[in-house]
Amino acid sequence: MNIYIYIEGAGDEDNTELLLRPRPGFCSGIRSGKETTTGLRPGFIKFVHELYDTAGENIKIFIVMCGSRSDAYENFKTALESQQEAFNILLIDAESPVDSTVTPWEHLRSRTEDHPWILDAVNFDNDQCHLMVQTMEAWFIADINTLKEFYGKGFRENGILQGMTRMVA
Structure with a gap:
Protein backbone atom coordinates (compact mmCIF):
# COMPACT_ATOMS: atom_id res chain seq x y z
CA MET A 1 0.00 0.00 0.00
CA ASN A 2 1.13 3.54 -0.75
CA ILE A 3 0.11 6.69 1.08
CA TYR A 4 0.55 10.05 -0.66
CA ILE A 5 0.28 13.26 1.34
CA TYR A 6 -0.26 16.36 -0.82
CA ILE A 7 0.88 19.38 1.18
CA GLU A 8 0.20 23.03 0.58
CA GLY A 9 3.33 25.03 1.07
CA ALA A 10 6.34 26.84 -0.31
CA GLY A 11 4.32 29.38 -2.27
CA ASP A 12 4.26 29.96 -6.01
CA GLU A 13 7.77 30.56 -7.25
CA ASP A 14 8.76 30.11 -10.88
CA ASN A 15 11.38 27.38 -10.81
CA THR A 16 10.58 23.73 -10.30
CA GLU A 17 13.08 21.20 -9.01
CA LEU A 18 12.96 17.55 -8.10
CA LEU A 19 14.44 16.90 -4.68
CA LEU A 20 15.06 13.46 -3.27
CA ARG A 21 14.34 13.15 0.43
CA PRO A 22 16.74 11.32 2.76
CA ARG A 23 14.12 8.61 3.48
CA PRO A 24 12.63 6.20 0.94
CA GLY A 25 9.63 7.64 -0.84
CA PHE A 26 10.42 11.29 -0.26
CA CYS A 27 10.62 13.00 -3.62
CA SER A 28 8.74 15.99 -4.83
CA GLY A 29 8.38 18.36 -7.72
CA ILE A 30 8.09 21.54 -5.70
CA ARG A 31 7.49 25.03 -6.99
CA SER A 32 10.00 26.87 -4.91
CA GLY A 33 13.53 28.00 -4.48
CA LYS A 34 16.14 25.76 -2.87
CA GLU A 35 16.08 27.75 0.36
CA THR A 36 12.36 27.19 0.99
CA THR A 37 12.49 23.53 0.01
CA THR A 38 15.51 22.88 2.20
CA GLY A 39 13.81 24.68 5.08
CA LEU A 40 10.59 22.66 4.85
CA ARG A 41 12.23 19.27 4.41
CA PRO A 42 13.39 18.65 8.01
CA GLY A 43 10.07 19.79 9.47
CA PHE A 44 7.89 17.49 7.41
CA ILE A 45 10.28 14.55 7.82
CA LYS A 46 10.07 15.00 11.59
CA PHE A 47 6.30 15.53 11.37
CA VAL A 48 5.69 12.14 9.75
CA HIS A 49 8.50 10.25 11.51
CA GLU A 50 6.15 8.28 13.78
CA LEU A 51 3.97 7.46 10.78
CA TYR A 52 6.98 5.90 9.05
CA ASP A 53 7.81 3.86 12.13
CA THR A 54 4.21 2.66 12.45
CA ALA A 55 3.85 1.87 8.74
CA GLY A 56 6.79 -0.51 8.61
CA GLU A 57 8.08 -1.91 5.34
CA ASN A 58 4.73 -2.85 3.78
CA ILE A 59 3.47 0.72 3.51
CA LYS A 60 5.34 3.40 1.59
CA ILE A 61 4.64 7.05 2.41
CA PHE A 62 5.25 9.80 -0.13
CA ILE A 63 5.33 13.49 0.76
CA VAL A 64 4.39 15.74 -2.17
CA MET A 65 5.02 19.46 -1.65
CA CYS A 66 2.61 21.24 -3.97
CA GLY A 67 2.97 25.00 -3.67
CA SER A 68 -0.32 26.92 -3.61
CA ARG A 69 -3.63 25.81 -2.10
CA SER A 70 -5.23 25.28 -5.47
CA ASP A 71 -2.18 23.38 -6.78
CA ALA A 72 -2.26 21.06 -3.76
CA TYR A 73 -5.96 20.43 -4.31
CA GLU A 74 -5.54 19.80 -8.06
CA ASN A 75 -2.65 17.39 -7.42
CA PHE A 76 -4.78 15.58 -4.83
CA LYS A 77 -7.75 15.29 -7.25
CA THR A 78 -5.51 14.01 -10.03
CA ALA A 79 -4.08 11.39 -7.68
CA LEU A 80 -7.58 10.19 -6.77
CA GLU A 81 -8.04 9.26 -10.43
CA SER A 82 -4.52 8.12 -11.34
CA GLN A 83 -3.59 6.32 -8.09
CA GLN A 84 -6.84 4.73 -7.03
CA GLU A 85 -5.06 1.91 -5.21
CA ALA A 86 -3.24 4.40 -2.95
CA PHE A 87 -4.55 6.33 0.03
CA ASN A 88 -4.31 10.02 -0.96
CA ILE A 89 -4.45 12.80 1.63
CA LEU A 90 -4.66 16.57 1.29
CA LEU A 91 -2.89 18.54 4.04
CA ILE A 92 -3.75 22.22 3.73
CA ASP A 93 -3.76 25.39 5.85
CA ALA A 94 -7.05 26.15 7.61
CA GLU A 95 -6.48 29.90 6.92
CA SER A 96 -9.33 30.87 9.27
CA PRO A 97 -10.89 29.62 12.52
CA VAL A 98 -12.38 26.14 12.18
CA ASP A 99 -15.79 25.37 13.64
CA SER A 100 -15.58 22.05 15.50
CA THR A 101 -18.96 20.97 14.06
CA VAL A 102 -17.86 20.95 10.41
CA THR A 103 -15.62 18.59 8.44
CA PRO A 104 -12.40 19.87 6.86
CA TRP A 105 -14.06 19.75 3.42
CA GLU A 106 -17.04 21.78 4.68
CA HIS A 107 -14.66 24.30 6.23
CA LEU A 108 -12.82 24.78 2.94
CA ARG A 109 -16.03 25.03 0.89
CA SER A 110 -17.40 27.65 3.30
CA ARG A 111 -14.44 29.99 2.71
CA THR A 112 -15.30 32.40 -0.11
CA GLU A 113 -11.57 33.09 -0.44
CA ASP A 114 -11.14 29.50 -1.64
CA HIS A 115 -13.84 29.65 -4.31
CA PRO A 116 -14.11 28.48 -7.03
CA TRP A 117 -11.40 25.81 -6.81
CA ILE A 118 -12.77 23.93 -3.79
CA LEU A 119 -16.50 23.91 -4.56
CA ASP A 120 -16.42 20.52 -6.28
CA ALA A 121 -15.08 18.80 -3.11
CA VAL A 122 -18.39 17.23 -2.15
CA ASN A 123 -17.96 13.46 -2.34
CA PHE A 124 -14.51 13.02 -0.85
CA ASP A 125 -13.76 10.93 2.22
CA ASN A 126 -13.39 13.10 5.33
CA ASP A 127 -10.28 11.11 6.34
CA GLN A 128 -8.55 12.38 3.21
CA CYS A 129 -8.46 16.05 4.18
CA HIS A 130 -6.55 17.40 7.16
CA LEU A 131 -6.15 21.03 8.13
CA MET A 132 -2.98 22.59 9.42
CA VAL A 133 -3.13 25.34 12.01
CA GLN A 134 -4.79 28.56 10.90
CA THR A 135 -1.45 29.90 9.78
CA MET A 136 1.69 27.80 9.71
CA GLU A 137 3.63 30.60 11.35
CA ALA A 138 1.85 29.67 14.59
CA TRP A 139 3.84 26.42 14.60
CA PHE A 140 7.08 28.34 14.22
CA ILE A 141 6.54 30.68 17.15
CA ALA A 142 5.35 27.82 19.34
Missing part, protein backbone atom coordinates in the same frame (compact mmCIF):
# COMPACT_ATOMS: atom_id res chain seq x y z
CA ASP A 143 8.96 26.70 19.84
CA ILE A 144 10.90 29.80 20.86
CA ASN A 145 13.94 27.78 22.02
CA THR A 146 14.40 26.18 18.59
CA LEU A 147 14.09 29.60 16.95
CA LYS A 148 16.79 30.97 19.28
CA GLU A 149 19.05 28.05 18.43
CA PHE A 150 18.47 28.41 14.69
CA TYR A 151 18.89 32.22 14.46
CA GLY A 152 21.50 32.61 17.19
CA LYS A 153 22.39 36.10 18.34
CA GLY A 154 20.30 37.73 15.60
CA PHE A 155 17.06 36.37 17.02
CA ARG A 156 14.80 38.97 18.68
CA GLU A 157 12.58 37.02 21.05
CA ASN A 158 11.07 40.19 22.53
CA GLY A 159 9.62 41.18 19.16
CA ILE A 160 7.73 37.91 18.88
CA LEU A 161 6.55 38.01 22.49
CA GLN A 162 5.32 41.61 22.10
CA GLY A 163 3.49 40.69 18.89
CA MET A 164 1.82 37.73 20.59
CA THR A 165 0.74 39.95 23.48
CA ARG A 166 -0.87 42.44 21.06
CA MET A 167 -2.75 39.59 19.32
CA VAL A 168 -4.21 38.31 22.58
CA ALA A 169 -5.20 41.74 23.88
Whole structure:
Protein backbone atom coordinates (compact mmCIF):
# COMPACT_ATOMS: atom_id res chain seq x y z
CA MET A 1 0.00 0.00 0.00
CA ASN A 2 1.13 3.54 -0.75
CA ILE A 3 0.11 6.69 1.08
CA TYR A 4 0.55 10.05 -0.66
CA ILE A 5 0.28 13.26 1.34
CA TYR A 6 -0.26 16.36 -0.82
CA ILE A 7 0.88 19.38 1.18
CA GLU A 8 0.20 23.03 0.58
CA GLY A 9 3.33 25.03 1.07
CA ALA A 10 6.34 26.84 -0.31
CA GLY A 11 4.32 29.38 -2.27
CA ASP A 12 4.26 29.96 -6.01
CA GLU A 13 7.77 30.56 -7.25
CA ASP A 14 8.76 30.11 -10.88
CA ASN A 15 11.38 27.38 -10.81
CA THR A 16 10.58 23.73 -10.30
CA GLU A 17 13.08 21.20 -9.01
CA LEU A 18 12.96 17.55 -8.10
CA LEU A 19 14.44 16.90 -4.68
CA LEU A 20 15.06 13.46 -3.27
CA ARG A 21 14.34 13.15 0.43
CA PRO A 22 16.74 11.32 2.76
CA ARG A 23 14.12 8.61 3.48
CA PRO A 24 12.63 6.20 0.94
CA GLY A 25 9.63 7.64 -0.84
CA PHE A 26 10.42 11.29 -0.26
CA CYS A 27 10.62 13.00 -3.62
CA SER A 28 8.74 15.99 -4.83
CA GLY A 29 8.38 18.36 -7.72
CA ILE A 30 8.09 21.54 -5.70
CA ARG A 31 7.49 25.03 -6.99
CA SER A 32 10.00 26.87 -4.91
CA GLY A 33 13.53 28.00 -4.48
CA LYS A 34 16.14 25.76 -2.87
CA GLU A 35 16.08 27.75 0.36
CA THR A 36 12.36 27.19 0.99
CA THR A 37 12.49 23.53 0.01
CA THR A 38 15.51 22.88 2.20
CA GLY A 39 13.81 24.68 5.08
CA LEU A 40 10.59 22.66 4.85
CA ARG A 41 12.23 19.27 4.41
CA PRO A 42 13.39 18.65 8.01
CA GLY A 43 10.07 19.79 9.47
CA PHE A 44 7.89 17.49 7.41
CA ILE A 45 10.28 14.55 7.82
CA LYS A 46 10.07 15.00 11.59
CA PHE A 47 6.30 15.53 11.37
CA VAL A 48 5.69 12.14 9.75
CA HIS A 49 8.50 10.25 11.51
CA GLU A 50 6.15 8.28 13.78
CA LEU A 51 3.97 7.46 10.78
CA TYR A 52 6.98 5.90 9.05
CA ASP A 53 7.81 3.86 12.13
CA THR A 54 4.21 2.66 12.45
CA ALA A 55 3.85 1.87 8.74
CA GLY A 56 6.79 -0.51 8.61
CA GLU A 57 8.08 -1.91 5.34
CA ASN A 58 4.73 -2.85 3.78
CA ILE A 59 3.47 0.72 3.51
CA LYS A 60 5.34 3.40 1.59
CA ILE A 61 4.64 7.05 2.41
CA PHE A 62 5.25 9.80 -0.13
CA ILE A 63 5.33 13.49 0.76
CA VAL A 64 4.39 15.74 -2.17
CA MET A 65 5.02 19.46 -1.65
CA CYS A 66 2.61 21.24 -3.97
CA GLY A 67 2.97 25.00 -3.67
CA SER A 68 -0.32 26.92 -3.61
CA ARG A 69 -3.63 25.81 -2.10
CA SER A 70 -5.23 25.28 -5.47
CA ASP A 71 -2.18 23.38 -6.78
CA ALA A 72 -2.26 21.06 -3.76
CA TYR A 73 -5.96 20.43 -4.31
CA GLU A 74 -5.54 19.80 -8.06
CA ASN A 75 -2.65 17.39 -7.42
CA PHE A 76 -4.78 15.58 -4.83
CA LYS A 77 -7.75 15.29 -7.25
CA THR A 78 -5.51 14.01 -10.03
CA ALA A 79 -4.08 11.39 -7.68
CA LEU A 80 -7.58 10.19 -6.77
CA GLU A 81 -8.04 9.26 -10.43
CA SER A 82 -4.52 8.12 -11.34
CA GLN A 83 -3.59 6.32 -8.09
CA GLN A 84 -6.84 4.73 -7.03
CA GLU A 85 -5.06 1.91 -5.21
CA ALA A 86 -3.24 4.40 -2.95
CA PHE A 87 -4.55 6.33 0.03
CA ASN A 88 -4.31 10.02 -0.96
CA ILE A 89 -4.45 12.80 1.63
CA LEU A 90 -4.66 16.57 1.29
CA LEU A 91 -2.89 18.54 4.04
CA ILE A 92 -3.75 22.22 3.73
CA ASP A 93 -3.76 25.39 5.85
CA ALA A 94 -7.05 26.15 7.61
CA GLU A 95 -6.48 29.90 6.92
CA SER A 96 -9.33 30.87 9.27
CA PRO A 97 -10.89 29.62 12.52
CA VAL A 98 -12.38 26.14 12.18
CA ASP A 99 -15.79 25.37 13.64
CA SER A 100 -15.58 22.05 15.50
CA THR A 101 -18.96 20.97 14.06
CA VAL A 102 -17.86 20.95 10.41
CA THR A 103 -15.62 18.59 8.44
CA PRO A 104 -12.40 19.87 6.86
CA TRP A 105 -14.06 19.75 3.42
CA GLU A 106 -17.04 21.78 4.68
CA HIS A 107 -14.66 24.30 6.23
CA LEU A 108 -12.82 24.78 2.94
CA ARG A 109 -16.03 25.03 0.89
CA SER A 110 -17.40 27.65 3.30
CA ARG A 111 -14.44 29.99 2.71
CA THR A 112 -15.30 32.40 -0.11
CA GLU A 113 -11.57 33.09 -0.44
CA ASP A 114 -11.14 29.50 -1.64
CA HIS A 115 -13.84 29.65 -4.31
CA PRO A 116 -14.11 28.48 -7.03
CA TRP A 117 -11.40 25.81 -6.81
CA ILE A 118 -12.77 23.93 -3.79
CA LEU A 119 -16.50 23.91 -4.56
CA ASP A 120 -16.42 20.52 -6.28
CA ALA A 121 -15.08 18.80 -3.11
CA VAL A 122 -18.39 17.23 -2.15
CA ASN A 123 -17.96 13.46 -2.34
CA PHE A 124 -14.51 13.02 -0.85
CA ASP A 125 -13.76 10.93 2.22
CA ASN A 126 -13.39 13.10 5.33
CA ASP A 127 -10.28 11.11 6.34
CA GLN A 128 -8.55 12.38 3.21
CA CYS A 129 -8.46 16.05 4.18
CA HIS A 130 -6.55 17.40 7.16
CA LEU A 131 -6.15 21.03 8.13
CA MET A 132 -2.98 22.59 9.42
CA VAL A 133 -3.13 25.34 12.01
CA GLN A 134 -4.79 28.56 10.90
CA THR A 135 -1.45 29.90 9.78
CA MET A 136 1.69 27.80 9.71
CA GLU A 137 3.63 30.60 11.35
CA ALA A 138 1.85 29.67 14.59
CA TRP A 139 3.84 26.42 14.60
CA PHE A 140 7.08 28.34 14.22
CA ILE A 141 6.54 30.68 17.15
CA ALA A 142 5.35 27.82 19.34
CA ASP A 143 8.96 26.70 19.84
CA ILE A 144 10.90 29.80 20.86
CA ASN A 145 13.94 27.78 22.02
CA THR A 146 14.40 26.18 18.59
CA LEU A 147 14.09 29.60 16.95
CA LYS A 148 16.79 30.97 19.28
CA GLU A 149 19.05 28.05 18.43
CA PHE A 150 18.47 28.41 14.69
CA TYR A 151 18.89 32.22 14.46
CA GLY A 152 21.50 32.61 17.19
CA LYS A 153 22.39 36.10 18.34
CA GLY A 154 20.30 37.73 15.60
CA PHE A 155 17.06 36.37 17.02
CA ARG A 156 14.80 38.97 18.68
CA GLU A 157 12.58 37.02 21.05
CA ASN A 158 11.07 40.19 22.53
CA GLY A 159 9.62 41.18 19.16
CA ILE A 160 7.73 37.91 18.88
CA LEU A 161 6.55 38.01 22.49
CA GLN A 162 5.32 41.61 22.10
CA GLY A 163 3.49 40.69 18.89
CA MET A 164 1.82 37.73 20.59
CA THR A 165 0.74 39.95 23.48
CA ARG A 166 -0.87 42.44 21.06
CA MET A 167 -2.75 39.59 19.32
CA VAL A 168 -4.21 38.31 22.58
CA ALA A 169 -5.20 41.74 23.88
